[in-house]
Amino acid sequence: MKKMQKMSLMLLIMMFIISACGNSGNTNKKAEEPTTKDEKVKLTVWHNFAGDDLRAKTVRSLIEKFQQDNPQVELDAQAIPPDGYRQRLSTVAAGNELPDLFFVYAGSHSAELYKAGLLQPITELTVEHPDWTSKFLPGAFDPYKFEQDQIYSAPMGMSATSFLYYNTSIFEQYNVKVPTTWDELMTAIKVFNDNKMTPIALGNKAPWVAQSTIIGAIGERVTGTEWFKNATAQKGAKFTDPEFIDTLGYFKQLVDNKAFQEGANSIDNTQAEQYFIQGKAAMMISGAWSLTNLAASASEEQMKVIDVTVLPSISGGKGDANTITGGAGAGLALSKRTEGATKDAALKLIYAVSGPEAQKAIAESNSMVMYDTEIDQSKVSSLYYKAFNLVKKTGITPVYDAYLSAEAGEVINNGLQEIMTGGTVESVAKKLQDAQARAVTP
Structure with missing residues (x-):
């Protein structure tokens, strides 16, 4: 009897195993059969690479390549001209209608969007690609780190805003020394004016130009960085102080x-x-963007006589003269509302335009990057290569509007235009101080 029970039990176990194997086979078969095709993912992105310069073309081509490589993504990419970009982004931000991805500037611009609760971090992307993350230059992520060191963007370039470009042939023609001190600069300006040659080319129709390219560099030489940061924080320094x-x-x-x-x-x-x-002006004070613009529009004959240096030192100043204003460049930020498959696609696009291959391509479009990459000298202009090497030997100090509040940034921009049309420095300083105090004081 016991023998029969054992045989019955064994038969039951064997039947169970066979049944289980059969079911397992059926399950695998069903898993191998696709149930639905990949659905389209809609992704919107705004940026300001709307121009014909090499950098803008390069970034647009990176976005286009992303779309080709990811046909499941229905990409709506809008290129908005730089002069109107920030205002348009502010308008949609006020209504909480930001696109999934959007181009943001380092400093107060991204900080204000973060404080408004409109951004979400991209830290997971930097963790996923540690080799990429480790090759960014020191300080590259600093302007994009907020709560608990979460990272909110990856810079697509380096902002270098105060190069002193000069035409060597014009300096030689009038026997003028390339200025290294403020007095030498004023002497050069006088000689060029006496000979009916414009000393410094400036296009300040969009009033950020004089602020971004000139006033921060002068400020560094006169006040130093520590004073400026204290003034922006309204801690022990004001913009009505004598040094400003x-x-x-x-x-x-x-x-x-x-x-x-x-x-x-x-x-x-x-x-x-x-x-x-x-050749209508002997000098120009401008940023790294001019490297890409000139590379796209100027002949090699025109370019070979152009050299680049830093603004001259100012006697008695508290800052460092061997500096250029700038820092981490702008990058793509992720809207707080973007989630799911759209968020995955957005992170993938961020990497496509700021990953190792993208950084190299942007550098070789004659645009500075905050990334350790090798560049092919034959692919860049002689002027870019000079500036590339100059930056390696200089310090980087703050651009004013990257640290000022949005209102204060607008005040200094317009204030410099006022000074150019007869306004007083005291009036501009007071308006700037009042604007920054309103932004900082609770």
């Missing part, structure tokens, strides 16, 4: 001594670049 009055005073000295061409407030930055490259 002096900073604006040096800018007014340029205006009063006719350093800039007539109508500088009525022409744009691109026109000023052309004015300079055509």
Whole structure:
């Protein structure tokens, strides 16, 4: 009897195993059969690479390649001209209608969007690609780190805003020394004016130009970085302090001594670049964007006589003269509302435009990057290569509007235009102080 029970039990176990195997086989078969095709993922992105310069074309081509490589993504990419970009983004941000991805500037711009609760971190992307993350230069992520060191963007370039470009042939023609001190700069300005040559090309129609390219560099030489950061935080320093009055005073000295061409407030930055490259001005104070613009529009004959250096030192100043204003460049930020498959696609696009291959491509479009990459010298202009090597030997100090509140940034932009049309430095300083105090004081 016991023998029969054992045999029955064994038969039951064998039947169970066979049944289980059969079911397992059926399950695997069903898993191998696709139930639905990949659905389209809609992704919106705004950026300001709307121009014809090499960098803009390169970034647009990276976005286009992403779309080709990811046909399941229905991409709506809008290229908005830089002069109107920030205002348009502010308008949609006020209504909480930001696109999934959007181009943000380092500093106060991204910080204000973060404080408004409109961003979400991309830290998971930096963790997923540690080799990529480790090759960014020191400080590259600092402006994009907020709560608990979460990272909110990856810079697609380096913002270098205050190169002093100069035409070596014009300096040689009038036997002028390339200025290393403020007094030498004023002497050069006088010689060029006496010979009916514009000393410094400036296109300040969009009023950020003078602020971004000139006033921060003068400020660094006069006040130093620590004073400026204290003033922005309204801790022990104010923009009505004597050192900042002096900073604006040096800018007014340029205006009063006719350093800039007539109508500088009525022409744009691109026109000023052309004015300079055509040999109508001996110098130009501008950012790294001019490297890409000139590489796209100027002949090699025109480019070979252009060299680049830093603004001159100012006697008695508290800062470092061997510096250029700038820092981490802008990057793509992720809307707080973006989630699911759309978020996955957005992170993938961020990597496509700021990953190792993208950083190399952007660098070889004659645009500075905050990334350790090798560049093919034959692919860049001689001027870019000079600036590339110059940056390696200089410090980077703050651009004013990257640290000021949005209102205060607008005040200093418009204030420099006022000084150029007869306004007083004291009036501009007071308006700037009042605006920054409103932003900082609870």
